[in-house]
Amino acid sequence: MTSTLEGQSAPAAPPVRPVREVRVAIIGSGFAGLGMAIALRRRGETDFVVLERAHDVGGTWRDNTYPGAACDVQSNLYSFSFAPNPDWGRSYSEQPEIQAYLQDVTDRFGVRDHCLFGAAVSTARWDDAARRWLVRTSAGEFRAQVLVSAAGALADPAHPNIPGLDTFAGTVMHSARWNASHDLSGERVAVIGTGASAVQLVPAIQPIVDTVTVYQRTPAWVVPRTDRPVPPLVRRLYRFVPGMQKAIRGALYLLREFLVIGMAKRRRFLTPVGRLARAHLHRQVRDPKLRRALTPDYTIGCKRILISNDWFPAISAPNAELVTAGIAEVRPGSIVTTDGVERPTDTIVLATGFHVTDLPIAEKICGRDGRTLADVWSAGMVSNRSATVAGFPNLFLLVGPNVGVGHTSMVYMIESQVAYVDDALRTMDAEGLEVLETTPEAQAAYRDLIAKKSEGTVWLAGGCASWYLDKHGHNTTLWPDFTFRFRKLTRKLDRENYVGTPAGSADEEVAA
Numbered sequence: 001m002t003s004t005l006e007g008q009s010a011p012a013a014p015p016v017r018p019v020r021e022v023r024v025a026i027i028g029s030g031f032a033g034l035g036m037a038i039a040l041r042r043r044g045e046t047d048f049v050v051l052e053r054a055h056d057v058g059g060t061w062r063d064n065t066y067p068g069a070a071c072d073v074q075s076n077l078y079s080f081s082f083a084p085n086p087d088w089g090r091s092y093s094e095q096p097e098i099q100a101y102l103q104d105v106t107d108r109f110g111v112r113d114h115c116l117f118g119a120a121v122s123t124a125r126w127d128d129a130a131r132r133w134l135v136r137t138s139a140g141e142f143r144a145q146v147l148v149s150a151a152g153a154l155a156d157p158a159h160p161n162i163p164g165l166d167t168f169a170g171t172v173m174h175s176a177r178w179n180a181s182h183d184l185s186g187e188r189v190a191v192i193g194t195g196a197s198a199v200q201l202v203p204a205i206q207p208i209v210d211t212v213t214v215y216q217r218t219p220a221w222v223v224p225r226t227d228r229p230v231p232p233l234v235r236r237l238y239r240f241v242p243g244m245q246k247a248i249r250g251a252l253y254l255l256r257e258f259l260v261i262g263m264a265k266r267r268r269f270l271t272p273v274g275r276l277a278r279a280h281l282h283r284q285v286r287d288p289k290l291r292r293a294l295t296p297d298y299t300i301g302c303k304r305i306l307i308s309n310d311w312f313p314a315i316s317a318p319n320a321e322l323v324t325a326g327i328a329e330v331r332p333g334s335i336v337t338t339d340g341v342e343r344p345t346d347t348i349v350l351a352t353g354f355h356v357t358d359l360p361i362a363e364k365i366c367g368r369d370g371r372t373l374a375d376v377w378s379a380g381m382v383s384n385r386s387a388t389v390a391g392f393p394n395l396f397l398l399v400g401p402n403v404g405v406g407h408t409s410m411v412y413m414i415e416s417q418v419a420y421v422d423d424a425l426r427t428m429d430a431e432g433l434e435v436l437e438t439t440p441e442a443q444a445a446y447r448d449l450i451a452k453k454s455e456g457t458v459w460l461a462g463g464c465a466s467w468y469l470d471k472h473g474h475n476t477t478l479w480p481d482f483t484f485r486f487r488k489l490t491r492k493l494d495r496e497n498y499v500g501t502p503a504g505s506a507d508e509e510v511a512a
């Protein structure tokens with residue numbers, strides 16, 4: 001305590017935490033952040049920190065704990081290629097198993113000591129004079145030569161703007177911020193949304209609630225889920241014949257790439273998938289009125305194709321109701337739809353998705369001229385190779401613009417991106433560069449490439465509105481081609497598209 005003039009004690013000032021210097025600061029510890037950290041460790045780099053706002057690794061797989069949360073891609077494919085897990089319990093794993101896998105690789109590859117938990121990034125500013133990123137977090141400040149943003153696209157829940165929602169007297173929770181201590185047994189529950197999260201959580205809660213009312217804005221195409229437990233014998237085979245699990249992974253990968261032909265090249269190849277979804281609906285929903293309400297009017301694949309065997313039975317159950325009228329307002333104890341019907345409600349579950357085309361992290365990252373990524377992206381997200389942005393030196397984005405996929409494993413795309421960043425760091429080392437920055441020309445060329453590849457795809461021409469497109473109707477989220485083409489494009493740094501500044505130089509810059 002220090003003394004004031006009046007002789008009273010004043011509270012001691014909080015200790016000033018020194019700014020920590022690191023070579024690489026990674027934001028986020030989901031699949032992408034961990035993948036990057038592991039790649040650094042594997043090549044002997046130890047001068048890095050993983051800044052994680054939560055208190056555990058896992059990203060979206062840590063946060064999405066709603067009942068029934070599981071992956072729509074088989075675990076043999078939805079896992080790191082360098083860390084196969086012979087012990088997956090099911091072909092499509094549920095959230096706790098995926099989260100346990102991520103915790104395991106964190107320890108196995110020695111990156112836990114690099115993780116700083118409870119470190120929410122408030123701003124990251126490029127200091128051009130110092131040639132460093134100054135990163136402010138709730139756990140102190142960091143000066144980093146390289147900043148890798150792996151904050152994720154499914155990180156920040158989107159809350160709908162519904163009149164009166166804030167006046168609701170019961171419980172409101174988003175699917176991505178599930179409150180497990182709130183018991184839904186016997187309650188009248190409203191679920192808003194019918195995307196990938198809703199079709200998993202509704203079947204999980206329907207048996208225990210009094211009623212579940214699902215407010216649907218747009219129906220989804222749903223195909224059967226071929227999920228089954230992995231028999232112990234198969235697990236033993238995976239363990240002792242790793243090549244077998246690798247071969248299955250490869251087969252799953254190729255099978256899923258066939259979907260790209262229909263989605264991005266020749267729409268008629270989607271016809272059999274559409275038939276499968278229609279047959280699934282007809283088999284599972286007998287009531288013609290309900291069936292009609294659940295039938296989409298857009299081409300399959302335009303929005304994410306959902307996989308479920310229990311969504312249609314759950315919404316057909318006697319205690320379930322599908323409401324297609326829009327929500328007019330929420331009152332303290334009910335929801336009123338535009339047709340004037342008022343439904344008493346105890347709990348509202350918002351299964352309304354995430355901020356994907358307006359990534360909140362973009363508001364926190366300021367580039368060379370002081371503008372944020374969000375400012376620079378106000379007309380739509382742009383990048384070179386989905387990884388770098390002109391005016392943001394030494395910044396690499398993982399799971400940023402145009403890397404999303406609707407048909408296969410995001411982990412494949414993440415590994416492609418990590419290899420690209422890894423090669424960029426190697427190039428900096430090899431050429432003695434302190435700063436690497438992509439050119440506006442490269443960025444414009446990549447934007448044109450994406451626009452050209454997106455022309456005529458089901459995402460643009462399939463007759464739906466989806467979070468794949470931004471508010472200008474541009475595809476700024478999905479990679480609109482085969483994923484092996486993305487891998488080829490990002491295998492090595494396209495050095496010719498970067499300007500490098502050698503360490504120690506005044507302002508001299510070296511083009512490729």
Ligand code: NAP
Pocket residue numbers: 070071072073154160161175192193194195196197198200215216217218304351352353354465467
């Ligand atoms: P989502 O796909 O964005 O779905 C949000 C749902 O909420 C849609 O049905 C949307 O209707 C509806 N909605 C949004 N705002 C609304 C409003 N104001 N009023 C009424 N309805 C509204 O979100 P999600 O289901 O959380 O899934 C997001 C992504 O996470 C998925 O696409 C997938 O990539 C990933 N995910 C994967 C899995 C898995 O692997 N199994 C599970 C969950 C999530 P509209 O369609 O009309 O916009």
